[in-house]
Amino acid sequence: MSRPHEFVVCGSDTLYVGKILALRMDQVVMPGGRDAKREVVEHPGSVVILPLHDDGSVTMIDQYRHPLGRRLRELPAGLLDLPGEDPLATARRELLEEVGYTARDWSVLVDLVSSPGFSDESQRVFLARGLTQVDRPPGIDEEADLEVVRLPLGDAVRQVLAGEIVNGPAVAGLLAAHAAMAGIAQPRPAESPWPDRPTRFAGRRG
Numbered sequence: 001m002s003r004p005h006e007f008v009v010c011g012s013d014t015l016y017v018g019k020i021l022a023l024r025m026d027q028v029v030m031p032g033g034r035d036a037k038r039e040v041v042e043h044p045g046s047v048v049i050l051p052l053h054d055d056g057s058v059t060m061i062d063q064y065r066h067p068l069g070r071r072l073r074e075l076p077a078g079l080l081d082l083p084g085e086d087p088l089a090t091a092r093r094e095l096l097e098e099v100g101y102t103a104r105d106w107s108v109l110v111d112l113v114s115s116p117g118f119s120d121e122s123q124r125v126f127l128a129r130g131l132t133q134v135d136r137p138p139g140i141d142e143e144a145d146l147e148v149v150r151l152p153l154g155d156a157v158r159q160v161l162a163g164e165i166v167n168g169p170a171v172a173g174l175l176a177a178h179a180a181m182a183g184i185a186q187p188r189p190a191e192s193p194w195p196d197r198p199t200r201f202a203g204r205r206g
Contacts (some may be wrong), residue, residue, distance in 0.1 A: 104130025
């Protein structure tokens with residue numbers, strides 16, 4: 001049995017570095033020895049939070065997303081802004097800042113890579129339970145306009161299947177929470193390993 005091909009990077013050029021992403025061009029050795037160019041969008045990674053209330057409802061947000069030119073129904077989320085930043089600490093901060101809640105119990109619902117064909121972006125979706133409402137700080141820019149929405153988890157899942165909720169981590173998180181509540185699967189501990197967490201962009205900033 002032959003060994004799998006090792007896709008060695010034999011050259012790399014940085015094309016752009018921005019506030020929340022970078023673009024580089026890698027030259028990768030393909031099977032047969034040919035070099036091929038691959039564009040890679042570097043991303044800091046992000047955390048997403050599904051706040052689940054004791055009555056089975058979930059808190060979400062309606063937020064404007066400029067690339068699509070409209071508001072999307074999403075879960076609270078935020079970027080891992082600092083090199084080595086603890087994902088759970090980031091999740092606690094974003095839950096407070098975006099929807100005004102703290103949580104007693106935290107676990108991991110699902111990890112996802114949204115566009116592995118051209119980006120190293122990875123997102124971790126946390127389940128937050130034992131919620132307490134607190135004062136939410138004022139938002140800026142798009143966050144100053146977001147609307148906090150609370151609805152039954154079942155209704156949110158129906159909106160996913162109807163094509164009304166299309167945000168990737170929201171879709172994944174809601175379906176994972178539905179599976180967990182149905183006893184099909186169990187969430188993982190909050191500190192579970194995250195092997196696909198991106199590091200390249202954070203390394204540029206660090």
